[in-house]
Amino acid sequence: MIVISFLLIPLMTALILLFMSNPSPWRKKAAITSTLMQLVLSGYAFYRCFDGKMLISMMGGWQPPYGIVLVIDLFSSMMLFASLLVYFTALLYSVFEVNELQEPYFRLPLIFFLQAGTNLVLITGDFFNLFVAFEMMLASSYGILSLEAQGKKVTNLLSYVLINLAGSFMFLWGAAMVYGYTGNLNMAALASFFMKQGDSALTWAFAMLMFCVVGLKIGIFPLYFWLPDSYPILPYSINALFGGILSKIGIYVLLRLFLTILPQGIPVVKEWMVILAIPTMLLGVLGAISKSTIKEILSYHIISQVGYIVWAVGMFTPLSLTAALLFTLHNMWVKTSLFLYAGIAGQYFKTDVLQRMGGALRHLPWAGVFFLLQALSLAGLPPLSGFWGKYLIIAEGLAAKQTLAVTIAVLTSWMTLFSMLKIWISAFWGEGNPLTPGTYLPSLKFEVIAGLGLIVCSLGLGFGMEYSFTITEQAIAQLMNKQAYIEQVFAHSKIGLGD
Amino acid sequence: MDLTSLVIGMMTACGTYLILQHRLSQMLIGFLLFSNAVNLLLLSTARNPDHIAPPIVDQNPALGYVDPVPHALILTAIVIGFAFIAHLVILCYRLFRQTKHEDLFEIYERMK
Numbered sequence: 001m002i003v004i005s006f007l008l009i010p011l012m013t014a015l016i017l018l019f020m021s022n023p024s025p026w027r028k029k030a031a032i033t034s035t036l037m038q039l040v041l042s043g044y045a046f047y048r049c050f051d052g053k054m055l056i057s058m059m060g061g062w063q064p065p066y067g068i069v070l071v072i073d074l075f076s077s078m079m080l081f082a083s084l085l086v087y088f089t090a091l092l093y094s095v096f097e098v099n100e101l102q103e104p105y106f107r108l109p110l111i112f113f114l115q116a117g118t119n120l121v122l123i124t125g126d127f128f129n130l131f132v133a134f135e136m137m138l139a140s141s142y143g144i145l146s147l148e149a150q151g152k153k154v155t156n157l158l159s160y161v162l163i164n165l166a167g168s169f170m171f172l173w174g175a176a177m178v179y180g181y182t183g184n185l186n187m188a189a190l191a192s193f194f195m196k197q198g199d200s201a202l203t204w205a206f207a208m209l210m211f212c213v214v215g216l217k218i219g220i221f222p223l224y225f226w227l228p229d230s231y232p233i234l235p236y237s238i239n240a241l242f243g244g245i246l247s248k249i250g251i252y253v254l255l256r257l258f259l260t261i262l263p264q265g266i267p268v269v270k271e272w273m274v275i276l277a278i279p280t281m282l283l284g285v286l287g288a289i290s291k292s293t294i295k296e297i298l299s300y301h302i303i304s305q306v307g308y309i310v311w312a313v314g315m316f317t318p319l320s321l322t323a324a325l326l327f328t329l330h331n332m333w334v335k336t337s338l339f340l341y342a343g344i345a346g347q348y349f350k351t352d353v354l355q356r357m358g359g360a361l362r363h364l365p366w367a368g369v370f371f372l373l374q375a376l377s378l379a380g381l382p383p384l385s386g387f388w389g390k391y392l393i394i395a396e397g398l399a400a401k402q403t404l405a406v407t408i409a410v411l412t413s414w415m416t417l418f419s420m421l422k423i424w425i426s427a428f429w430g431e432g433n434p435l436t437p438g439t440y441l442p443s444l445k446f447e448v449i450a451g452l453g454l455i456v457c458s459l460g461l462g463f464g465m466e467y468s469f470t471i472t473e474q475a476i477a478q479l480m481n482k483q484a485y486i487e488q489v490f491a492h493s494k495i496g497l498g499d
Numbered sequence: 500m501d502l503t504s505l506v507i508g509m510m511t512a513c514g515t516y517l518i519l520q521h522r523l524s525q526m527l528i529g530f531l532l533f534s535n536a537v538n539l540l541l542l543s544t545a546r547n548p549d550h551i552a553p554p555i556v557d558q559n560p561a562l563g564y565v566d567p568v569p570h571a572l573i574l575t576a577i578v579i580g581f582a583f584i585a586h587l588v589i590l591c592y593r594l595f596r597q598t599k600h601e602d603l604f605e606i607y608e609r610m611k
Contacts, residue, residue: 128572135579142586154594155610161590165530165583166518172537172576179569180544 002045003057003070006080006119009038014112022105028095031108035091035115039084046077052478054488056125063493064125065189071125071489074475075325079252080122082329085457086244086336087115092450093340094237096443097347104147111241114140118249125489127185127261130253131168131175134217138164141246144238145230153233160230163223167216174209181206188489190261191482192497198263207262207269214257218250220310221279224303228287231302232295232352236343239295243302244336251309251328255321258313259479265316273314278405281307281412288419294342294352294427297419298335301378304412305331311405312393320396321476326461326468327389333458334374334386338420340451341371345427347447348438354423359432363440366448368428370455375424377458379417385462388469503543510536521603523591530587534580538573545569 013034020027048055055072058064072080091111094103117137124130142161149157179185181202182193194203212223219227231242258264284304288297309331312324344367345360346352361368377384380391390413397406432438461468478484490497510532517529545566554567595601598609 132575139582152610154590154597155607158590158594161587165587168583169533169537173540176537176541176544
């Protein structure tokens with residue numbers, strides 16, 4: 001019951017919001033209540049999964065391997081909690097950011113369809129269902145971007161739609177391929193098939209195809225140009241949502257595929273991950289340095305941070321995977337709050353071009369302080385949460401003697417610090433530009449308060465590293481133990497795995 | 500069966516070629532071909548339907564049933580592909596209406 005509610009609540013909310021008149025004082029309240037409800041539920045799911053049990057729900061009573069099963073394990077529940085916290089904060093922030101009359105009517109329902117999609121990606125235990133959930137997510141993101149694409153911005157939308165369309169057909173191709181090859185779509189059945197199968201050319205081809213699909217979504221090296229092109233047309237709260245969630249959902253699918261479904265540590269794909277991660281890190285941060293608006297800089301940083309995670313997944317040791325998960329959680333929270341707090345300065349000056357800003361710290365002291373805190377965390381200064389993920393990844397890289405990747409990672413980290421401080425110094429520090437004095441709106445104060453949840457959680461992640469490391473390590477250990485996953489999913493099935 | 504795979508291969512090749520072109524109409528047809536190629540691939544995983552009964556339970560045929568799952572999957576895939584391509588058509592139309600061009604280089608030149 002608790003499992004299916006993560007799909008039903010957002011869908012119901014979206015439908016209710018579609019039928020509510022605008023402007024209505026209840027629209028945003030209903031949205032926030034629904035997300036808060038799910039946040040609490042995901043906390044409960046996390047608590048239930050804590051001892052290694054999984055929450056399993058068989059849709060319509062159809063038993064695996066034939067029916068669709070929804071599975072929440074520790075990894076899923078962590079990602080659910082993290083992503084719902086991002087949704088909650090971004091929605092709360094958007095209450096103060098945009099006036100209801102100026103907001104497009106369909107944006108709020110579309111956000112909830114997006115939420116249903118991301119939640120379903122996180123809880124599904126069926127490969128084709130994963131495809132459908134992914135498409136749900138993409139379709140709503142097309143909708144949200146289309147609402148913003150007025151006038152000349154249509155070309156930015158076109159690059160997003162074209163590349164993701166190609167990606168979805170490739171995903172479908174993968175689903176067809178895996179069904180033709182194994183005769184199954186259930187993830188546990190697939191896992192058991194690939195375990196018996198071992199290495200084969202088809203497994204490699206499937207793994208490579210799926211790596212391309214996911215890589216396109218998360219924006220690794222040759223496939224990232226659409227991301228900084230399309231995200232900056234969104235308002236800050238939605239940009240934060242997209243930056244914090246969509247690419248991290250891609251990371252979830254990557255881990256789920258290469259840890260649960262496919263044989264662990266497929267040699268060629270692993271090497272390609274490391275090879276592609278290096279230019280991803282470097283070019284992402286170089287792109288950020290070359291840009292001069294807040295949204296573009298932060299969007300490029302999404303790419304360079306994804307490079308770290310893909311590199312860690314490519315090394316494929318328990319410690320590096322733990323670091324990857326830790327880094328993903330850190331990134332979801334920190335990246336979102338950076339967008340939100342930089343957005344406060346952006347709204348104050350009514351522009352996001354850095355040259356026309358300056359001296360916001362005098363009027364917005366807390367926004368400046370929190371932005372600096374999260375910026376230092378993103379750059380990886382101890383004891384903030386970004387340091388630990390990076391430290392573990394680089395330590396594993398040194399242990400694996402990948403000197404080039406380690407050098408690039410350290411360099412990237414240093415340049416991240418540089419470009420984050422560039423934003424801080426030009427937006428918050430200094431005297432300010434007399435031509436653009438900025439206007440103080442009372443709502444900015446509430447926006448600072450709205451982002452506090454993310455600040456507290458990301459600080460907790462960093463300062464409580466002993467606990468957060470233990471939990472993520474446990475989640476990765478559970479993911480790596482495929483046999484337990486298969487047994488738990490098939491525990492209530494009378495049909496069993498068959499031959 | 501061989502013919503099906505040949506058709507799928509041809510459609511994918513043509514689709515990929517057309518997607519890589521810089522005219523909007525060619526790109527659209529490319530996506531259509533590509534999506535239908537993937538749908539055919541899904542269909543082909545249901546094995547050859549020659550001499551095999553459709554999946555209706557009381558018929559009790561000698562040679563067995565066609566696998567019904569790919570058909571269900573295709574239905575979903577067609578709906579999703581259709582919706583996305585419809586969205587793309589509207590987007591292309593809007594670009595065309597704004598610039599009166601369908602060449603992407605021209606469009607980007609004008610939309611700067």
